[in-house]
Amino acid sequence: MLRHGGTTAQGRVFRSAAPEYLSDDGWAAAKAAGVRTVVDLRNAPAETRRTPEHPIIRSASLDGLVFVAAPTEDPDDVEFLRVCGPWLDHPRCWVDNARLARTRIARVMRAVAEAETAVLVHCAGGRDRTGMICAMLLDLAGATGDAIIDDYADGWRGAGAYSGHGWIYDPDQQTWRQRHLPATEPQQLESQLADRVPALRDWITTFDTATYLATLGLTRHEIDSLKALLRP
Numbered sequence: 001m002l003r004h005g006g007t008t009a010q011g012r013v014f015r016s017a018a019p020e021y022l023s024d025d026g027w028a029a030a031k032a033a034g035v036r037t038v039v040d041l042r043n044a045p046a047e048t049r050r051t052p053e054h055p056i057i058r059s060a061s062l063d064g065l066v067f068v069a070a071p072t073e074d075p076d077d078v079e080f081l082r083v084c085g086p087w088l089d090h091p092r093c094w095v096d097n098a099r100l101a102r103t104r105i106a107r108v109m110r111a112v113a114e115a116e117t118a119v120l121v122h123c124a125g126g127r128d129r130t131g132m133i134c135a136m137l138l139d140l141a142g143a144t145g146d147a148i149i150d151d152y153a154d155g156w157r158g159a160g161a162y163s164g165h166g167w168i169y170d171p172d173q174q175t176w177r178q179r180h181l182p183a184t185e186p187q188q189l190e191s192q193l194a195d196r197v198p199a200l201r202d203w204i205t206t207f208d209t210a211t212y213l214a215t216l217g218l219t220r221h222e223i224d225s226l227k228a229l230l231r232p
Contacts, residue, residue: 001147008141008230012118015134017126017159018042020054027061034118036065039111041123041130043071046176047167068111072097072104072129075169075176085169089128091152091200097132098212106216108133113218113225124166125181127152127159135200139209140223141230148204153193160184160192 001007011034019038022030042048074080080100087093098105112119112133123129131152138148163183167176184192213223 001144002142002231003144004142006232008138008143008147009232012229013112013134013137014118014120015126015130015155016120016122017162017164018047018124019120019122020048020050022057023055024057024061027057027065030120031064035120036117037068037111037115037119038065039068039070039108039119039121041070041072041108041121041133043073043075044069046075047124068107070104070108070111072101072108072123072132074101074104075167081169081171081174086171088169089125091132091135091196091203094132094135094203095207098207102216105133106213106218109136109213109216109218109226110222112137112229113222125159125164127155131155135203136209136212137226137230139204139207140213140227142227143230145201145204149197149200152200153197156193156196157186157189160189 014030014033014035019026040048073084077100080097083096084093084100108121112121121130121133134151134155135148138151143151161183164181166179166181168179169176210223210227213226218226
């Protein structure tokens, strides 16, 4: 829902977890939906390697797609690890992430603004980094706070319903390590969301995405393009 009535436009921005799990049919469906630009928020190569569990796809399945590498985090940044490391996968770290990754987030938003048709935004799990960028896009479109929360919650529940592998930061050991993440039970998912929604509400009431992007050097035209993206 938008603050001044109506709903966001469909089929312009898609979000997902790691797309290496897509089959040929999956990529065909994405392209049929209009996706031509794929914005990858992960850090390469640690998070982007294909593994034996990923389906083998034909190179032709990726024809016509533009892939933009635009990570939102610097895993080697000492200040980022100090203030965000304990709160990765939590909206509590979004303000600091935005403060410390200005150039990176500018690249993400420019890639989205320049996309000629629909765009797919994804990270590894599709819930936090992707959730932050999608919350910014919804804020620009004029979505209500409840709509932003609902989108975040849907992404969190969707990601938690599947098992996978992810990189986590151990603040005590000050190191990254890969861990298998099993599917999360529904009751635990709701508990996780209950812990995160207050921080997300605080972000919604205090963070002005348009002003922030202007400080990054995005032009008025770029910001207006992003505002219009999800509006009917």
